[in-house]
Amino acid sequence: MKELTRIEEILLVTIWRLKEHAYGVKIRQHVSRVLGKEFSYGNLYSALHQLAAKKYVLKTLGESAPSRRGRRRIYYTVAPAGLEALEDSRELNDKLWMGIPRLAFDFDRDKSS
Amino acid sequence: MKSAPPPPPKIAAWLLKLAVRGEDGFAVLGDFDEEYAELRAARGGLRARLWYWRHGLRSVPRLVCDYVYWRVIMFKNYLKIALRNIRKQKGYAFINIAGWAVGMTVCTLIMLWVQNELSYDRFHQNADRIYRLTLEAHIGAPQSAPVAPTPAGPAMARVYPEILKAARMERPRRSLIVFGDKEFYEEGIGTVENSFFEIFSFPLLAGDPKTALTRPYTAVIAETTAKKIFGTESPLGKFLKLGDGKDYAVTGVFKDVPGNSHINFNLLRSFETLVAENRAATENWFSISTYTYLLLDEKADPRALEAKFPHFVDKNMGPTLKAIGGTMTLRLQPLTRIHLYSDFALDIAPQGDIASVLLFSGIALLVLLVASINFINLSTARSATRAKEVGLRKTLGAVRGRLVGQFLGESLIYSLLAMILAFLLHFPGLRLFGRVIGRTMDKNVFQVPWMAPALLGLALFVGLAAGGYPAFILSSFHPVRVLKGQLRAGGGVWFRRILVVAQFTVSVLLIVSTLIISRQITYVKNKNLGFDKAHVLVVPRISAALRRSYASVRSELKSIPGVQEVGASSMVPGRGISRSIFFPEGFSEEQPQTMDVLSIEPGFLPALGIQIAAGRNFSETMESDRTQSIIINETAARLFGWSDPIGKRFVIRPDPEESGQTTYFTVIGMIRDYHTISLHQKIEPQLIQYDPDSVSAISIKLAPNSLPRVLDLLKQAWKKLEPLGSLDYVFLDEVFDRQYRADERMKAITLHFGVLAVLIGCLGLFGMSSFTVERRTKEIGIRKVLGSSVAGIVRLLSKETVLLIAVSNAVAWPAAYFLMNIWLRQFAYRTTITFWVFAAAALLSGLTGFLTVSYQSIRAALGKPADALRYE
Numbered sequence: 001m002k003e004l005t006r007i008e009e010i011l012l013v014t015i016w017r018l019k020e021h022a023y024g025v026k027i028r029q030h031v032s033r034v035l036g037k038e039f040s041y042g043n044l045y046s047a048l049h050q051l052a053a054k055k056y057v058l059k060t061l062g063e064s065a066p067s068r069r070g071r072r073r074i075y076y077t078v079a080p081a082g083l084e085a086l087e088d089s090r091e092l093n094d095k096l097w098m099g100i101p102r103l104a105f106d107f108d109r110d111k112s113s
Numbered sequence: 114m115k116s117a118p119p120p121p122p123k124i125a126a127w128l129l130k131l132a133v134r135g136e137d138g139f140a141v142l143g144d145f146d147e148e149y150a151e152l153r154a155a156r157g158g159l160r161a162r163l164w165y166w167r168h169g170l171r172s173v174p175r176l177v178c179d180y181v182y183w184r185v186i187m188f189k190n191y192l193k194i195a196l197r198n199i200r201k202q203k204g205y206a207f208i209n210i211a212g213w214a215v216g217m218t219v220c221t222l223i224m225l226w227v228q229n230e231l232s233y234d235r236f237h238q239n240a241d242r243i244y245r246l247t248l249e250a251h252i253g254a255p256q257s258a259p260v261a262p263t264p265a266g267p268a269m270a271r272v273y274p275e276i277l278k279a280a281r282m283e284r285p286r287r288s289l290i291v292f293g294d295k296e297f298y299e300e301g302i303g304t305v306e307n308s309f310f311e312i313f314s315f316p317l318l319a320g321d322p323k324t325a326l327t328r329p330y331t332a333v334i335a336e337t338t339a340k341k342i343f344g345t346e347s348p349l350g351k352f353l354k355l356g357d358g359k360d361y362a363v364t365g366v367f368k369d370v371p372g373n374s375h376i377n378f379n380l381l382r383s384f385e386t387l388v389a390e391n392r393a394a395t396e397n398w399f400s401i402s403t404y405t406y407l408l409l410d411e412k413a414d415p416r417a418l419e420a421k422f423p424h425f426v427d428k429n430m431g432p433t434l435k436a437i438g439g440t441m442t443l444r445l446q447p448l449t450r451i452h453l454y455s456d457f458a459l460d461i462a463p464q465g466d467i468a469s470v471l472l473f474s475g476i477a478l479l480v481l482l483v484a485s486i487n488f489i490n491l492s493t494a495r496s497a498t499r500a501k502e503v504g505l506r507k508t509l510g511a512v513r514g515r516l517v518g519q520f521l522g523e524s525l526i527y528s529l530l531a532m533i534l535a536f537l538l539h540f541p542g543l544r545l546f547g548r549v550i551g552r553t554m555d556k557n558v559f560q561v562p563w564m565a566p567a568l569l570g571l572a573l574f575v576g577l578a579a580g581g582y583p584a585f586i587l588s589s590f591h592p593v594r595v596l597k598g599q600l601r602a603g604g605g606v607w608f609r610r611i612l613v614v615a616q617f618t619v620s621v622l623l624i625v626s627t628l629i630i631s632r633q634i635t636y637v638k639n640k641n642l643g644f645d646k647a648h649v650l651v652v653p654r655i656s657a658a659l660r661r662s663y664a665s666v667r668s669e670l671k672s673i674p675g676v677q678e679v680g681a682s683s684m685v686p687g688r689g690i691s692r693s694i695f696f697p698e699g700f701s702e703e704q705p706q707t708m709d710v711l712s713i714e715p716g717f718l719p720a721l722g723i724q725i726a727a728g729r730n731f732s733e734t735m736e737s738d739r740t741q742s743i744i745i746n747e748t749a750a751r752l753f754g755w756s757d758p759i760g761k762r763f764v765i766r767p768d769p770e771e772s773g774q775t776t777y778f779t780v781i782g783m784i785r786d787y788h789t790i791s792l793h794q795k796i797e798p799q800l801i802q803y804d805p806d807s808v809s810a811i812s813i814k815l816a817p818n819s820l821p822r823v824l825d826l827l828k829q830a831w832k833k834l835e836p837l838g839s840l841d842y843v844f845l846d847e848v849f850d851r852q853y854r855a856d857e858r859m860k861a862i863t864l865h866f867g868v869l870a871v872l873i874g875c876l877g878l879f880g881m882s883s884f885t886v887e888r889r890t891k892e893i894g895i896r897k898v899l900g901s902s903v904a905g906i907v908r909l910l911s912k913e914t915v916l917l918i919a920v921s922n923a924v925a926w927p928a929a930y931f932l933m934n935i936w937l938r939q940f941a942y943r944t945t946i947t948f949w950v951f952a953a954a955a956l957l958s959g960l961t962g963f964l965t966v967s968y969q970s971i972r973a974a975l976g977k978p979a980d981a982l983r984y985e
Contacts, residue, residue, distance in 0.1 A: 024144030025151075040168060041141055042175025049137070049179060061136070064143065067150035071143025074136070 004089045007047050008056070010034065012086050015057060016078045023062060023073040048076065056082030121149050122162050125169040132176040141176070145169070191522035198523065202495075205883075209491045210527055212876040213575070214534035216484020217568060219869060221539060221558050222546045223477035228561060229554065230470050233373045233452035237314045239408055243448035244415060246405040247457070252439035252694060252705070259457045261443060262398045262430070266306075266405035269425065275413035280309040282404040283387070284461055285378040287654075288356035289838040292342045298841050299338060301378040302355065304387060310367075312408040319349055320365025329389035332382040333365035355382065358656060358837060372555045375452045376461055398430045404461055407445070415445045437694070438703055459689070476866060480873070483616055485571075487877045488531070489579040490609060492524050494884035496583030503583075520584035521577060528576030532568060549861045551854065609881045610917060616874035617921030617958055618928075623867030624954040625929035626936075629946055630860040633937060634853060636944040642849075643787025644686060645722035648820075649845035650827070651685050652811040659835055663805060666834055667716060670811075673826045675819035680720030681808035683712040686789050687849035688810075695800060696764040697753050708749060709789060709799040712807035718784065720814045721845075728759045728782030731803040738803045744782040749798030758783050763800070778802070791852035795941040812845065859936075871958070875965045878914060882966040886910060886973045897978040903971070910970035911963055918962045922955045929954075 004012065014030050015022040024044065032039045051057045062073040078086070120126075126142075133141050145165065153161035199206040234240055246261035246269075266279035285303035289296060307326040310317060317325065318336060325333050332353065339348045348363045355361055361382055370377050388395050409415060422443040426434075434441060446455060453467040503516060539558050547553045558564050659666055667679045684690060694705035715731040717723075726747060731738045743763060750758040763778040786796045815823055831840040886893075893906055901909075930946060937943045 024140055025148050028144070029148075038168070038171075040171040040175065041144060042172030042179070045137060045141055045172075046175055046179035046182075049183065065147060068143035068147045071139045071146065073143060074140040 003092075004085050007043070008051060009086070009089050011044075011047055011051065012056060012078055012082055015076045016083075016086070020075070022076045027076070051076075051082070054081070055079055056085055119150070119153060119158070121146060121165050125166050128173055129169050129176075132173045132180070134180055141172075187518070188522065191519060192526060194519065195523040195526040199527075205491070205495060206527070208876060208879060209488060209495075210531045210534060212491075212873065213484055213488040213528065213531040214538060215869070216480055216487075216873065217532060217535035217571070218538040218542050220477045220481040220484075221535070221564060221568060222542050222554075223473050223480075224564065225543075225554055225556060225558065225561065226546070226550065227470055227474050227477070229373055229556065230453060230465050233465070234375055234448050236371060236373070237448065239312065239314070240449055241447075242409045242411065242413075243312055244407045244409060244445040245448065245451060246407065247444045247446050247455075248401070248441055249444065250439060250441040252434075252437060252441075257457060258401070259404065259446065259451075259455065259460055260402050261405045263394070263400045263403045264396050264398055264429075265425075265443065266403070266407065268429065269407070272425065273418060273421065275410045275418055276407050277410055278308045278312050278408040280306045280312050280406045281384055282306075282309065282376070282406065282461075283384075283402070284404065285376070288380075289354075289841070290338075290342065290356075290380070291354035291837065292351070295342060296838055297341075298838075299379055302380045302382070303376075303378040304384055305381045306384040309381070309406070312406055315370065316368050318366045318368055319347070322365070325365040326381065326383035327385065329383060329385040330359060330361050331364045331385075332361040332380055333367055334363060334381075335369050335379045336366055337369050338379045339363075339366050354837070355380075356654065356656070356838070358658075359386075361386075375448075375464060399433065406448070415447070419443075419445050437705065479619065480869070481571075483612075483619075483873055483877070485575045485578075486612060487873065487880060488528070488575060489582075490612070490877065491880035491883075492527070492579035493582045494880050494887070496520065499583065517584040521580040524580030524583075525573065525576035528572045528579065532572035535568065536565075545865075549858070549865050551858045551861075609877075609884070610913075613874070613877050613881055613914075613917050614921050614924070616870065616877050617918050617962065618925045620867065620870040620874045621922050621925035621954045621958050622929045622932070623863050623870050624957055625925065625950055626933055627860060627863040627867050628950040628953060629929075629933045630856065630863060630936070632947075632950070633940065633944050634856055634860060637792040637853060637856075637940070637942070638850060640792060640942065642686070643723065643785055645814075646686070646846040646849050648815045648817055649721065650813045650815060650824075650842050651845050651848060652813070652840065652842050653685070653688065654809055654841070655681075655811060656835065656837065660806070660808060662834075663714065663808070666811075669830055669834060670813060670827070673823060673830060675816045675823035675826070676813055677816055678716060678720040678814040680717030680812050680814075681714045681805070682717045682810055682812065683710075683804075683807045684789070685810050685812055685845060685848065686721070686787070687791065687845070687852055690789050690797075692797075697749075698762045698764075699753065706753070706798070709797050711789075711799060711801045712804035713801055714803065714805050714808055717812065720812045721787075722814075723787050724785045726783045726785045727757075728780070730782060738781070739805070741777070741779055742781040742803065743778045744784055744801040745780055746784050746796070746799040746801075747786045748796050749800065750783055752798050791849075792942040793852070793940050871961055874958075875961055878962055878965045879969070882910070882914065882969040885913070886969045890973065893973050893976070894978040894980075897974075903974045906974035907967055907970045910973065911966050914962050914966045915959060918959050919955075922951075922958065925954070926951050 010031060011027065014027055014034070018026055018030060024041070028039055028041060028044050031044070048057070052059055056079055057076045058079045060075045060077070062075045064070050064072045126145075129142060129145065130138075133139075145168070149161050149165050152164050237243060245259060246265060247257065247259045248261055249255075249257045263281065266281045270276045270279040283304035285301040287298055287300050288302040290299050290302075305326065307322075307324070309315075310322040310325065317333065320333060325331065332355075334342070334348060334353075342348065342353070343351065348366055351363050352360045353363060367381075370379075384395075394400055409418070426441050426443055430441060451460075452464050453470060455464060456466060506516060507513075536558070543554055543557055558568070663681060667681070670676055670679045690709050691711075692707055693710050695708050696702065696704075697706055700706060713731070715733055718725065718730050728744070731742065731744070735742075745758060750756075753761075755761055758780050759782070761780045763780070765776045765778060784801070788796060789799065813827070827842075828840050889910070893910075896906060896909075929951075933946060937946075
């Protein structure tokens with residue numbers, strides 16, 4: 001089983017969610033929103049390169065827009081291998097958290113305060 | 114939107130652009146622009162600009178890291194493909210890498226040697242201001258030597274203010290050293306004036322350089338010799354006994370003489386010792402055997418100084434020179450030119466010469482050039498077979514830049530592997546090379562600071578050049594045409610042919626030279642020398658005490674079973690000669706005759722088996738033989754026109770500076786000519802006198818096959834006769850043959866380079882033939898289908914090679930004949946150049962060339978025609 005890093009997981013889910021709108025700007029904005037802090041293009045693209053090299057995502061050269069001054073978008077879609085990895089990751093998360101109620105944390109927090 | 118979008122902040126955009134590459138890079142820039150435009154519309158220009166700057170700066174480092182990371186991954190990919198190619202084509206890769214590596218190794222070895230030769234004597238602080246006195250004289254015969262009259266140095270320093278210091282040196286010799294119960298023979302025992310250490314930079318580790326050698330019977334010794342004698346004790350103030358039986362006080366220890374010094378010595382005694390022993394001899398202007406070094410003032414002009422020397426010679430030696438009808442000129446020789454630019458017959462030590470430095474540099478360059486061109490050629494020929502791979506890759510969408518990178522990377526890796534191999538080969542190579550040139554190299558490639566980086570640069574350059582052709586030319590081919598087989602790399606066939614001819618010309622030249630040189634060496638070693646050099650043991654130097662009791666020494670040694678004859682002489686063949694002028698009967702005072710002089714006692718002639726042609730040998734019992742008789746050789750008789758020399762007389766005039774009377778010598782015998790020195794020199798007229806006081810070497814003729822036993826007995830007998838020092842001996846045949854060491858070395862050099870040249874030539878041929886075979890695959894297939902035999906196809910494919918090698922031979926033969934004639938001219942006695950050496954070289958080159966090519970052509974000819982035709 002291939003394990004995903006946290007950032008890879010976030011990106012894969014985002015791309016999957018954004019469907020046909022998954023390109024640089026949209027992905028970055030979505031991730032920033034989820035994380036609650038600004039996510040840089042540097043981090044975004046280096047992670048995307050890794051995902052592409054592992055064949056988890058596919059790239060397609062898309063259209064441009066006037067505001068992009070002629071530079072074409074690259075659209076990302078989750079490849080079959082990526083989907084598999086996502087499923088594995090979800091399973092792992094479920095297994096990991098199984099049987100742990102949210103209360104346990106509340107209890108802990110009370111005790112420490 | 115109607116108008117063009119507002120531009121983002123210029124500097125930030127420029128920074129970003131620098132950090133990104135390729136398609137993805139454009140997307141990143143586009144993303145930035147898009148979001149910038151969005152923000153600008155929603156929240157205004159300032160906020161948008163701030164955003165652009167902040168995000169740009171945060172992204173750049175990460176983007177750069179990312180780019181570098183992927184480059185490294187790509188490089189690993191090239192490496193993997195290159196290694197896979199090597200594994201796939203083991204034979205080819207091995208030949209290509211090994212050939213280039215050997216070329217680099219040979220080149221570095223030779224450059225090391227050249228660098229060492231050029232560095233001679235330059236380590237002295239005053240190297241540019243040190244000169245040696247040399248002379249050109251005509252006394253009976255022309256002579257030149259790197260020595261000066263013994264009193265000349267100090268006299269000059271007194272007369273000419275531009276000479277700051279003068280130091281005289283007696284040639285270092287082998288001598289006995291005794292300290293306590295230790296006694297051994299050491300090379301390089303010299304005699305110098307104290308100023309020697311002020312002129313040269315031979316640092317003293319102990320003792321005072323200003324006073325170390327100012328008193329008689331003092332000596333300074335080399336560090337290593339000091340350790341050998343005294344171990345860890347301080348040598349200062351201790352006393353050593355040298356071969357002359359005198360005790361010398363050790364007053365200093367000097368650092369071992371570096372290998373690139375033209376003088377080499379391990380112990381120096383003071384010149385004052387000679388003055389104390391025989392002041393008259395050191396003040397005699399006609400005692401000419403002293404090496405004199407001068408330190409000039411910084412502003413002095415050596416030419417102007419030299420111009421004053423004729424007056425100096427005239428003033429000090431004029432009358433005597435006039436009396437004997439001689440002339441003498443003194444010259445200044447710059448220290449830094451001694452090693453490479455002087456060719457005196459007898460120098461203080463054997464020196465190098467600039468001709469061989471140039472020759473070797475030429476060979477190094479040639480080897481490097483040929484090896485690198487072969488490497489490039491072989492890579493190119495191989496890459497032609499990959500034209501189709503390139504076409505396929507291009508159809509599949511490979512970018513040209515990536516193909517260029519792939520090919521360049523591959524050949525770079527080959528070249529760098531070759532460099533690593535060259536470094537590995539360097540150390541065994543250093544040892545082999547040292548053996549070939551006859552001395553050990555004191556530096557390796559890593560100890561000369563510029564050499565390893567230069568080699569790296571070279572490997573990179575050749576790697577790029579070799580990859581350049583496939584990288585830029587193949588990758589530019591139109592894929593469709595390549596795949597259809599319309600485009601083949603075919604250029605440079607003539608270039609390749611010329612290269613093969615050049616390489617084989619050099620090979621043939623070296624093979625012919627090797628054969629001729631070894632024929633000549635065999636000839637000189639087997640020629641009848643006029644004496645019997647086998648089974649003769651020589652004790653080169655005996656003490657004065659032993660000389661005085663020679664008669665009893667001789668009878669003692671002769672009584673040992675296995676000793677056939679014992680004789681003594683001033684010289685033995687092969688160990689130098691001494692010449693003087695004489696006035697034979699029938700020649701006037703203005704016609705002095707130069708002759709070799711030898712002093713012997715009667716046993717010498719039978720001990721060496723020298724035959725008497727007329728008259729008789731000296732006799733111990735005839736007192737007059739010692740004072741009035743001489744023996745001459747046949748050459749002398751012929752030269753003086755004496756058909757019957759017995760009874761002819763020689764006039765010996767007294768030295769004009771000393772008083773004495775004219776005496777006469779009568780010829781009592783004539784010996785058959787024998788070679789006193791190597792066959793490089795003609796036999797000169799010789800005069801032999803019976804003079805027991807001048808003999809210094811004992812020759813002992815042994816019975817064959819009795820050596821080990823007799824040697825033990827001789828050593829025991831010697832112990833009784835000579836309390837000081839054990840028996841120090843050499844064998845006459847070894848001494849004599851040592852004179853051909855330079856020729857043997859020449860043979861070793863041509864042989865080794867010859868083998869190398871053949872190897873490299875075969876590499877070039879291999880590259881060319883694989884290329885040809887590749888190009889004619891289809892043709893071969895068709896020929897086979899039409900009924901051609903394997904032999905016929907091999908003949909077809911080998912024809913060109915055989916022709917090229919024939920051309921090489923045609924070029925090399927006259928060149929070899931010419932060069933070898935020059936080389937042979939240094940021998941007075943030489944063999945003839947026969948035809949078969951050329952035939953042998955032709956056969957050898959033709960055969961190796963043919964075998965190299967047939968590997969390829971037989972493989973092609975044996976292939977199934979269907980495969981060949983399907984090939985495209």
